[in-house]
Every structure is written in structure tokens, then in C-alpha cells.
Amino acid sequence: MKKQENPSLRYARYFWGSLLGFTILLIFDIITGFGVTSAVIGFLFPGKVINLKEPTDRPIILPMRKEDVKIPPTLNDPYDDLRVLVVGEIPEKFKNIIINKHHLDVPSNPTMKEFLNMTEDEYISSLERFQNRISQHEMYPEDDRLVQRVLHNLATAKFNELYEKSGGTQFKMIVKYENGYRALFKPMRLQRDQQAASSHYYYNDYERHNGEIASYHLDKILGFRRAIPMVGRKINLTSEMFPLVDDELASTFYISPSGKVCFTGVCDVFCDTSHGICGDPYMLEGSFAAFLPRHKNATRKVWRHPWRRSYSKRRNVEWEWNDNFCDKVKQIFPYSEGRRMLDLMDMAIYDFLIGNLDRHHYETFKTFNTNETFTIHLDQGRSFGQPFHDELSILIPLKQCCMVRKSTLKTLLDFHKGPQKMSDALRESLKDEPVAPILWDPHFDALDRRNVIVLEHIRNCLKVDDEK
Ligand SMILES: Nc1ncnc2c1ncn2[C@@H]1O[C@H](COP(=O)(O)OP(=O)(O)OP(=O)(O)O)[C@@H](O)[C@H]1O
Ligand SMILES: [Mn+2]
Structure with a gap:
């Protein structure tokens, strides 16, 4: 006679069998990068930021086409055409490109302490x-x-x-x-x-x-x-x-x-x-x-960077193929108003100068109950790695949006003109660091060279607009 199997044993077998099957499917999904897992998580927790990085060797499709690569003609170009724009009145036709709004051109700029009415013990x-x-x-x-x-x-x-x-x-x-x-x-x-x-x-x-x-x-x-x-x-x-x-x-x-x-x-x-x-x-x-403040009123909001890289060879992100991507971004809140878009342009310039491709997300403080607040420059760990290579794709946001703060442009021009070059200023700032020297020498040349590339991109924006 066939031995009757204990039902609880049978259920246990079903349970472990399904769990094993599910796990194998999950691993298969993650390895092959079909993205079902991340899609399901995204569906179940729509508001949540999912940071599924795939630390595997996967090619990134870089968006640079030959015609995008306009390396500056010479480091000696004084960029007088740009300089007149930052010292004088910006002509009407360039007012959408060179934006005359410093980040402190604001009616008020409360500190956390002021905004939250905090009392401060003198012993803190x-x-x-x-x-x-x-x-x-x-x-x-x-x-x-x-x-x-x-x-x-x-x-x-x-x-x-x-x-x-x-x-x-x-x-x-x-x-x-x-x-x-x-x-x-x-x-x-x-x-x-x-x-x-x-x-x-x-x-x-x-x-x-x-x-x-x-x-x-x-x-x-x-x-x-x-x-x-x-x-x-x-x-x-x-x-x-x-x-x-x-x-x-x-x-x-x-x-x-x-x-x-x-x-x-x-x-x-x-x-x-x-x-x-x-x-x-x-x-x-x-x-x-x-350390950033930890109290409940100082929490931060994590934003996906609109120009983040795809981290996958199968998925292609829009900015890689759509040169009009910026027009879309500009319509979406909070990029549609206030300082955010200008902050992203500064961030692109900053990341290009330091060679950081890893800006997948960025954070802002929620404290001030508004998105009209600065973007925190957080996590620059993957910078200053390649002094002999200028990664032009980092500048794509600037290239596609063609806008920049006048104050930022002025800073870049001043460093370009000298006598204190950007490299000199950084050298000076780093010299008293406890673990100096901080940077290998070629990185300083890279900074001055990349500064010119940024200026050249801005010049291109003005040219394109002029041709219209
Ligand atoms: N100075 C800080 N004070 C408080 N929290 C911080 C600080 N710096 C970073 N964090 C928090 O820790 C998290 C990880 O920091 P960071 O991105 O620098 O590390 P990471 O190892 O590069 O992480 P990832 O691999 O996700 O990029 C950040 O998202 C941030 O929320
Ligand atoms: Mn990181």
C-alpha cells in the first residue's frame, strides 16, 4: 500500500519548492537585467526612490556624436565676447541664456534656526x-x-x-x-x-x-x-x-x-x-x-537627476537620443520655476570640472517647506580620477538647455583670465589641508583646460541663438 504523506510535510515541500523557484527567477531577472524586479518594486512603492545600481560590467551608451565634440581652439582665447555680457547689460536676445540671478538674489534667506524658531544653547x-x-x-x-x-x-x-x-x-x-x-x-x-x-x-x-x-x-x-x-x-x-x-x-x-x-x-x-x-x-x-543635521525638521528629499545615466546596456535614457530633452524637463515642476534648473546647470559645470559621472540622485533640505532651496552637492567620491580625459557627456545638460547663471559665467571667466587661475585658487585652498597634497599635479592643468571647454560650450549657445 502506498504510504500516505503527512499533509503538513507536503505543504512544507510546496512552500520551499516555490520559494526556491521564485528565488531562481529573481536572480535570473537581476543577472539578465530584464528589470522585472525593479519594475515591480517601482509599481508597489511608487513614491519611493529606487536606487538599483548594477555594479556589473555593463557598457553605457555615451551620447557624444562627432559634431558635439568641439574642443576649444586655444587656451589663450580671452573670451571677450562672453566677458562683455557679464560686465554690462545682457542683450535681450541672450537673456534666456545668461541668467542674471545670483543664488542670493532672493527676498529672504533664513537659516534653519531662524526658520524653525530654534533656541540655541550657548554650550552647543x-x-x-x-x-x-x-x-x-x-x-x-x-x-x-x-x-x-x-x-x-x-x-x-x-x-x-x-x-x-x-x-x-x-x-x-x-x-x-x-x-x-x-x-x-x-x-x-x-x-x-x-x-x-x-x-x-x-x-x-x-x-x-x-x-x-x-x-x-x-x-x-x-x-x-x-x-x-x-x-x-x-x-x-x-x-x-x-x-x-x-x-x-x-x-x-x-x-x-x-x-x-x-x-x-x-x-x-x-x-x-x-x-x-x-x-x-x-x-x-x-x-x-x-554630519548634516539629524532632527526631524532637517530631513532631505532625494531627487532622481533628470540627466542620470542609464546604468544598463538595454535601457537607453531619453537625453541620450533626444537633444530637445531639456524642453521637456523645463516644463516639469520644480524645474519649471525658481532656481532648480540653474542649480542643475551649475552642477553639470561642477561635475565636468571634477570629472564626476556619478550624479544619479541629488538631495535638498525639506526644512524650508519649499523646493526653492539649494541642491546639496553630496557624494563627489568618484571625482578626480582621470586628469587626461575630459568627459564631455557630463556637460550635456548645459549643452541641451543652454542656460547659465551670469555669476557662474563671471567666475569662470575671471579664473580663465587670471592672474589667479582656477588651478591656482584650488592649490591655494588645499595647501593647508591636514593630509596635503590632496591632488596629483595633472588634475590642476585639467581644471584650467576644462574651464575653457565650458566657456566654449556657452559660446556655442550664444552662436546658435544668434543664427536663429
Ligand atoms: N555628511 C553627511 N551627513 C549625513 N548624511 C550623509 C552625509 N553624507 C552622506 N550622507 C548620507 O549617506 C548617503 C550615502 O552617502 P554617499 O552617497 O556619499 O555614499 P556612497 O557610498 O557614495 O553611496 P552610493 O554608493 O549610494 O553612491 C547619502 O545618500 C546621504 O543621505
Ligand atoms: Mn557614491
Whole structure:
């Protein structure tokens, strides 16, 4: 007689069988990139930002056609045709291209403290003071002493607790200090003169702590003041880090064959011994970012960048084939009004100068109850990787929209004219960095060269308009 199977056993078999089948399908979907998984998640959670990065070797279709590549004729061109526009009145026909609106040309620019009617205890740390003083239109004011104090503390104060920050593709750590400070730490992975391999996709590349530092300084020099203050520091893995991390992170520490103290971290993608993070032999350099405020009124909104890259060889994004893409974007709120579009143009110029292709999302503060607030320049880890290559596709937003703040254009022209070139200004700003030198020399030449390329793009916009 056939043995009767216990029904609960049968159900268990069905259950595990289906689970296994579903898992195999899921893995298949993710590997092949059909995108069913992300579509389902997107359908179920429409408001949620889904950041499905695919750290696999997938080609990106770059949108550059031959005729787009107009490399500037010469570094010696004074660009007088553009200069007259920033010193004088902008002719009517160019008023849609050169926009006479500085980011502080606003009726009011409250700080978080003012906007939220916060009372400030006189004993709070400089970091909290800095956080309370972030305003609707910039991260910190011009010629600011407080930021200097914050950076000094980040670079010297004693640590209290260190833990790995989950999420993202690469190891990063939240650092708590004895003085109540907090920072976001990204470790050094590459030497200053190690270039991003041109045959790698940029998102497979390590982030650069020195890129973060240099980018903060450049943002300040360009007068944007939208980046998070950032400083370099060396940390002793044996005496400063190991005793302060939790058991899980501590268990990933090891001594490398060459006698260096290393750890892998416990993140998803790059956290194994072939990607170990090592000291020299036990001192590890990193970037320390001032922590953004954490109170419930300082939350941030995450936006998909309209010109984000597709991260997939099967999916093509519209800006890659539609040169009129900007007209569409301009009709959509919040790009249809206020400062946002101009901020994106500044961001494209900034990213082009630092060589950052990784601007998939950007964030703004919700605090001020309006989208009329600055875009935070956050996550410049994939910058300053290729000093000999100028990635023109980063400038596509500028090329397709043909608009730029007059103040930004003036800054670029002033640096181009000299006597202080953009490279000189950055060199000057970086010279007292605790882990200086921050950049490999060729990056400075790249900056001045790229500045001309931006100017040439703007000149092209004016020409096209003239021909109409
Ligand atoms: N200084 C900071 N203070 C508070 N939160 C921060 C700070 N810097 C970054 N974050 C938060 O941590 C997240 C990850 O930061 P970041 O993008 O720099 O790391 P990442 O490793 O490059 O991540 P990803 O791989 O997603 O690009 C950000 O989205 C941001 O919300
Ligand atoms: Mn990143």
C-alpha cells in the first residue's frame, strides 16, 4: 500500500519548492537585467526612490556624436565676447541664456534656526552651530570662520564610537567624537596618482577620499557653497579604530601578507579581502564629512537627476537620443520655476570640472517647506580620477538647455583670465589641508583646460541663438 504523506510535510515541500523557484527567477531577472524586479518594486512603492545600481560590467551608451565634440581652439582665447555680457547689460536676445540671478538674489534667506524658531544653547558644539545655520539658499556663508572651526575639530578631536554605515556600494563609517561631533568617513583606497581605469565603468571604480576633499574646496571657490564641508585625516587602525568598532566589524580585521593592518567591512559589494582596506602599515587616511543635521525638521528629499545615466546596456535614457530633452524637463515642476534648473546647470559645470559621472540622485533640505532651496552637492567620491580625459557627456545638460547663471559665467571667466587661475585658487585652498597634497599635479592643468571647454560650450549657445 502506498504510504500516505503527512499533509503538513507536503505543504512544507510546496512552500520551499516555490520559494526556491521564485528565488531562481529573481536572480535570473537581476543577472539578465530584464528589470522585472525593479519594475515591480517601482509599481508597489511608487513614491519611493529606487536606487538599483548594477555594479556589473555593463557598457553605457555615451551620447557624444562627432559634431558635439568641439574642443576649444586655444587656451589663450580671452573670451571677450562672453566677458562683455557679464560686465554690462545682457542683450535681450541672450537673456534666456545668461541668467542674471545670483543664488542670493532672493527676498529672504533664513537659516534653519531662524526658520524653525530654534533656541540655541550657548554650550552647543560648533558642528551644531554650523548645522543650525544652514540656510535656505546655501550650506554656509561666504568667508566663514565657523566652518574652519568645524573642520579643525573633525580633523583633531578624539573618537568615541565608530560604526559602519549600511547601504551604498562601498565601505563608509559614521564617526562619533568625544565632543559630540559626528562625521561620515570614507577611507583612502587609491594613491593620488592612480587613475581610474578607462576600460572600467565608473561605478565599478573605488571612490576617492581625496576627490571628496578637493571637490568641497572647488565648490567653495566657485562660490556655490552647496557642498558638505570635508577634511582629511589619518586614523590609527590599531589604537583608534579597532577598539571602538562593534564585534562584527572587528571580526573583519586582518594582517595582510605584507604586514599591513587591514579590514574588509561588512558591506554588500566591495567588502572582501580582495578589496581590503589597509593602513600604511596601520595608519589609514580618509575623508571626514561634517554630519548634516539629524532632527526631524532637517530631513532631505532625494531627487532622481533628470540627466542620470542609464546604468544598463538595454535601457537607453531619453537625453541620450533626444537633444530637445531639456524642453521637456523645463516644463516639469520644480524645474519649471525658481532656481532648480540653474542649480542643475551649475552642477553639470561642477561635475565636468571634477570629472564626476556619478550624479544619479541629488538631495535638498525639506526644512524650508519649499523646493526653492539649494541642491546639496553630496557624494563627489568618484571625482578626480582621470586628469587626461575630459568627459564631455557630463556637460550635456548645459549643452541641451543652454542656460547659465551670469555669476557662474563671471567666475569662470575671471579664473580663465587670471592672474589667479582656477588651478591656482584650488592649490591655494588645499595647501593647508591636514593630509596635503590632496591632488596629483595633472588634475590642476585639467581644471584650467576644462574651464575653457565650458566657456566654449556657452559660446556655442550664444552662436546658435544668434543664427536663429
Ligand atoms: N555628511 C553627511 N551627513 C549625513 N548624511 C550623509 C552625509 N553624507 C552622506 N550622507 C548620507 O549617506 C548617503 C550615502 O552617502 P554617499 O552617497 O556619499 O555614499 P556612497 O557610498 O557614495 O553611496 P552610493 O554608493 O549610494 O553612491 C547619502 O545618500 C546621504 O543621505
Ligand atoms: Mn557614491
